[in-house]
Amino acid sequence: xxxxxxxxxxxxxxxxxxxxxxxxxxxxxxxxxxxxxxxxxxxxxxxxxxxxxxxxxxxxxxxxxxxxxxxxxxxxxxxxxxxxxxxxxxxxxxxxxxxxxxxxxxxxxxxxxxxxxxxxxxxxxxxxxxxxxxxxxxxxxxxxxxxxxxxxxxxxxxxxxxxxxxxxxxxxxxxxxxxxxxxxxxxxxxxxxxxxxxxxxxxxxxxxxxxxxxxxxxxxxxxxxxxxxxxxxxxxxxxxxxxxxxxxxxxxxxxxxxxxxxxxxxxxxxxxxxxxxxxxxxxxxxxxxxxxxxxxxxxxxxxxxxxxxxxxxxxxxxxxxxxxxxxxxxxxxxxxxxxxxxxxxxxxxxxxxxxxxxxxxxxxxxxxxxxxxxxxxxxxxxxxxxxxxxxxxxxxxxxxxxxxxxxxxxxxxxxxxxxxxxxxxxxxxxxxxxxxxxxxxxxxxxxxxxxxxxxxxxxxxxxxxxxxxxxxxxxxxxxxxxxxxxxxxxxxxxxxxxxxxxxxxxxxxxxxxxxxxxxxxxxxxxxxxxxxxxxxxxxxxxxxxxxxxxxxxxxxxxxxxxxxxxxxxxxxxxxxxxxxxxxxxxxxxxxxxxxxxxxxxxxxxxxxxxxxxxxxxx
Amino acid sequence: xxxxxxxxxxxxxxxxxxxxxxxxxxxxxxxxxxxxxxxxxxxxxxxxxxxxxxxxxxxxxxxxxxxxxxxxxxxxxxxxxxxxxxxxxxxxxxxxxxxxxxxxxxxxxxxxxxxxxxxxxxxxxxxxxxxxxxxxxxxxxxxxxxxxxxxxxxxxxxxxxxxxxxxxxxxxxxxxxxxxxxxxxxxxxxxxxxxxxxxxxxxxxxxxxxxxxxxxxxxxxxxxxxxxxxxxxxxxxxxxxxxxxxxxxxxxxxxxxxxxxxxxxxxxxxxxxxxxxxxxxxxxxxxxxxxxxxxxxxxxxxxxxxxxxxxxx
Numbered sequence: 001x002x003x004x005x006x007x008x009x010x011x012x013x014x015x016x017x018x019x020x021x022x023x024x025x026x027x028x029x030x031x032x033x034x035x036x037x038x039x040x041x042x043x044x045x046x047x048x049x050x051x052x053x054x055x056x057x058x059x060x061x062x063x064x065x066x067x068x069x070x071x072x073x074x075x076x077x078x079x080x081x082x083x084x085x086x087x088x089x090x091x092x093x094x095x096x097x098x099x100x101x102x103x104x105x106x107x108x109x110x111x112x113x114x115x116x117x118x119x120x121x122x123x124x125x126x127x128x129x130x131x132x133x134x135x136x137x138x139x140x141x142x143x144x145x146x147x148x149x150x151x152x153x154x155x156x157x158x159x160x161x162x163x164x165x166x167x168x169x170x171x172x173x174x175x176x177x178x179x180x181x182x183x184x185x186x187x188x189x190x191x192x193x194x195x196x197x198x199x200x201x202x203x204x205x206x207x208x209x210x211x212x213x214x215x216x217x218x219x220x221x222x223x224x225x226x227x228x229x230x231x232x233x234x235x236x237x238x239x240x241x242x243x244x245x246x247x248x249x250x251x252x253x254x255x256x257x258x259x260x261x262x263x264x265x266x267x268x269x270x271x272x273x274x275x276x277x278x279x280x281x282x283x284x285x286x287x288x289x290x291x292x293x294x295x296x297x298x299x300x301x302x303x304x305x306x307x308x309x310x311x312x313x314x315x316x317x318x319x320x321x322x323x324x325x326x327x328x329x330x331x332x333x334x335x336x337x338x339x340x341x342x343x344x345x346x347x348x349x350x351x352x353x354x355x356x357x358x359x360x361x362x363x364x365x366x367x368x369x370x371x372x373x374x375x376x377x378x379x380x381x382x383x384x385x386x387x388x389x390x391x392x393x394x395x396x397x398x399x400x401x402x403x404x405x406x407x408x409x410x411x412x413x414x415x416x417x418x419x420x421x422x423x424x425x426x427x428x429x430x431x432x433x434x435x436x437x438x439x440x441x442x443x444x445x446x447x448x449x450x451x452x453x454x455x456x457x458x459x460x461x462x463x464x465x466x467x468x469x470x471x472x473x474x475x476x477x478x479x480x481x482x483x484x485x486x487x488x489x490x491x492x493x494x495x496x497x498x499x500x501x502x503x504x505x506x507x508x509x510x511x512x513x514x515x516x517x518x519x520x521x522x523x524x525x526x527x528x529x530x531x532x533x534x535x536x537x538x539x540x541x542x543x544x545x546x547x548x549x550x551x552x553x554x555x556x557x558x559x560x561x562x563x564x565x566x567x568x569x570x571x572x573x574x575x576x577x578x579x580x581x582x583x584x585x586x587x588x589x590x591x592x593x594x595x596x597x598x599x600x601x602x603x604x605x606x607x608x609x610x611x612x613x614x615x616x617x618x
Numbered sequence: 619x620x621x622x623x624x625x626x627x628x629x630x631x632x633x634x635x636x637x638x639x640x641x642x643x644x645x646x647x648x649x650x651x652x653x654x655x656x657x658x659x660x661x662x663x664x665x666x667x668x669x670x671x672x673x674x675x676x677x678x679x680x681x682x683x684x685x686x687x688x689x690x691x692x693x694x695x696x697x698x699x700x701x702x703x704x705x706x707x708x709x710x711x712x713x714x715x716x717x718x719x720x721x722x723x724x725x726x727x728x729x730x731x732x733x734x735x736x737x738x739x740x741x742x743x744x745x746x747x748x749x750x751x752x753x754x755x756x757x758x759x760x761x762x763x764x765x766x767x768x769x770x771x772x773x774x775x776x777x778x779x780x781x782x783x784x785x786x787x788x789x790x791x792x793x794x795x796x797x798x799x800x801x802x803x804x805x806x807x808x809x810x811x812x813x814x815x816x817x818x819x820x821x822x823x824x825x826x827x828x829x830x831x832x833x834x835x836x837x838x839x840x841x842x843x844x845x846x847x848x849x850x851x852x853x854x855x856x857x858x859x860x861x862x863x864x865x866x867x868x869x870x871x872x873x874x875x876x877x878x879x880x881x882x883x884x885x886x887x888x889x890x891x892x893x894x895x896x897x898x899x900x901x902x903x904x905x906x907x908x909x910x911x912x913x914x915x916x917x918x919x920x921x922x923x924x925x926x927x928x929x930x931x
Contacts (some may be wrong), residue, residue: 007883185704412813413813414809433813436815438815446809446813453805453807454807456804456807456824458640458828467811471814472814
């Protein structure tokens with residue numbers, strides 16, 4: 001049971017199911033950035049209070065830069081270099097761990113408090129066998145070697161790894177990402193900790209693996225009465241696993257409460273917007289992004305941190321930070337002056353939610369027949385056949401390793417060894433870039449996955465965007481500049497961005513620059529490879545709406561590659577489902593997602609974490 | 619608020635600021651550290667001696683002005699050498715050719731190595747294998763031995779020494795640059811240029827090379843140190859500038875028999891060469907650290923949640 005420790009008494013948060021003491025109680029936790037090189041002390045995390053009972057999972061939700069990981073480490077009594085814990089308490093089973101000495105903390109970690117990091121592959125030692133690493137954990141915490149072999153089998157069984165043959169003699173790289181994460185969980189649960197902190201443990205796993213890992217975490221927490229803090233930026237995952245949710249914004253809790261209540265009737269405008277940015281599997285809806293960026297430590301506004309981006313802001317909001325206000329006896333509270341009103345809005349219509357029909361399809365623009373590709377001797381794509389109608393968006397979905405990215409690279413000419421027939425606007429498309437006509441090169445453009453790698457860090461936004469133009473057309477520098485500004489505004493960026501360098505931009509802005517670079521040549525087909533997978537959900541929503549809008553206005557065709565099925569529903573007209581380099585199903589989005597004919601598609605759909613959102617439905 | 623209006627235009631206020639070229643920035647950072655300042659000061663003094671020394675020399679460097687191995691005196695502050703020439707004058711006059719040769723050899727070697735390394739990384743596959751195996755063959759020879767081999771076959775000509783030293787640098791530079799370029803060539807902005815059908819030479823020049831600036835700077839510094847050592851070494855062995863020309867390496871060889879009589883005839887050029895290489899190495903080290911710092915700051919921006927000055931708002 002979780003209650004905001006700041007406002008109400010502990011007793012007032014007691015619901016029907018809650019008995020027993022708190023496992024974890026965080027009170028007014030504050031983490032500061034130590035002053036250095038002329039920078040003043042600023043708070044990174046402040047006034048964070050929440051409680052977790054044994055056997056329950058608290059989902060800590062926040063976007064990049066909100067202080068999630070700083071929080072997670074602070075729960076272990078640790079801060080990164082340059083930060084200090086400024087105040088507050090982290091009470092685990094009645095003991096405040098913050099005043100402990102480093103040696104005491106060391107003893108407590110693993111035994112009482114365990115941590116599961118985001119990337120399992122970097123958490124395991126690549127040179128040691130799994131068995132050795134698990135034994136090390138047991139030896140470190142239990143000392144005697146007596147029942148160790150039995151405990152080892154038990155540990156593996158707990159995380160569902162006992163059926164994997166020879167796992168103890170495997171090295172980490174021989175296991176899949178899901179298996180590695182299970183080993184991480186086995187280690188974390190080995191000594192029956194009272195509290196376990198999970199820092200985005202399923203990021204990077206595909207949905208099927210993710211669902212199984214989440215189930216394992218839930219079961220273990222319940223059977224051993226472990227309190228868990230599950231940190232994630234993925235609201236749907238948190239909805240799936242958490243009993244309680246705490247929403248972190250700019251280092252403070254915006255809202256905290258029982259998961260069902262927060263998801264059904266959010267009390268803070270930020271939570272409300274976040275929920276509306278999440279695409280749904282059941283409906284093609286307009287996604288709402290959030291304009292602007294969360295304020296960084298040191299430049300946070302004096303009043304409510306969210307006020308500059310808030311649609312509900314009042315003049316009073318600028319005066320001072322609003323207190324935590326309770327909106328329901330279950331402990332649901334939010335740091336907002338209008339929390340009561342906003343809760344009441346739950347389910348109320350809020351503008352157009354359902355997506356209006358797009359432009360009608362025209363003749364096929366891209367026709368792919370029997371496309372096959374190999375890497376060395378390994379076959380990656382086998383006999384792909386599909387078409388992309390004009391003015392339509394075709395989503396290509398599949399898990400990692402299904403060949404999605406290879407397909408994109410084949411189409412844009414980066415993987416020049418494929419076989420098959422690809423016709424673009426009536427003309428054959430050759431495998432390599434070299435033999436394509438200038439017109440073909442211009443009309444097919446590509447936006448890649450990671451906005452942090454997509455832009456040359458040594459060039460300004462202007463240089464980056466005008467490069468394709470300079471290559472294809474002879475224009476004066478003035479004309480080029482005008483086109484750059486037009487492309488920037490098409491990507492919803494201001495002219496003032498032209499002289500910035502990529503490292504001065506946020507992830508979403510970088511992706512917009514990459515889109516502007518693709519748009520400046522006025523292409524007919526845009527190939528988007530996982531363009532939102534590195535972005536926060538609110539930024540993803542904004543980028544998806546941008547692409548959708550551009551597609552409608554300019555009559556663009558689009559191939560949208562993704563592993564995110566709900567996103568497909570919101571952006572695409574047609575969908576191609578890939579598995580192991582083959583197409584296992586294709587058709588109109590509504591048809592495939594509502595009545596999948598292929599078993600693999602059905603499985604994927606069943607594994608997608610689902611979240612019922614009550615806001616933003618028109 | 620419709621979705622388009624709400625995300626309509628994002629702000630960029632306060633972020634527009636002019637930026638210096640990367641190599642200027644890295645050099646600036648390096649020199650501001652104690653290590654960099656010390657390195658630069660030492661190198662600066664030696665280079666100054668070598669550059670304006672010939673004009674300051676009190677006697678012609680090849681005239682016999684006193685007795686062989688005369689002790690230092692007011693008239694001859696560093697005494698005389700094996701043939702009775704003024705050691706101070708010869709020291710002042712004997713550096714510029716060494717420095718010039720080392721600089722040219724380094725530039726040639728690093729340029730050739732960079733071209734080979736970037737090309738191998740960019741084209742990959744068979745080209746990569748072919749170039750790198752060729753590089754391995756040259757690498758099998760120790761640098762000095764390789765230069766000696768060329769010079770002893772073709773004769774001690776200045777241009778040949780410079781060329782030999784340059785060639786002996788190229789494979790090592792190629793290895794380092796290839797490793798750096800492999801990473802850059804995999805990035806999406808390089809692909810974005812490739813799918814436009816841009817010629818490789820243009821992609822390399824515009825997209826790849828600017829991202830290797832700091833690696834190239836460190837290589838230049840490091841190779842310059844080696845060039846000085848090898849050329850001075852060759853000169854000591856009698857390949858290089860021929861007597862009676864003054865040259866630091868040669869002076870050490872000529873005067874070592876009189877080490878007891880007038881140690882300055884050996885010590886002066888030795889100290890200068892030592893100071894030059896130590897200074898150059900210290901400066902290069904500072905540059906390497908400074909460029910790492912620059913890189914780390916860029917990486918921080920990639921990690922969500924970390925605070926980076928200047929990247930925010």
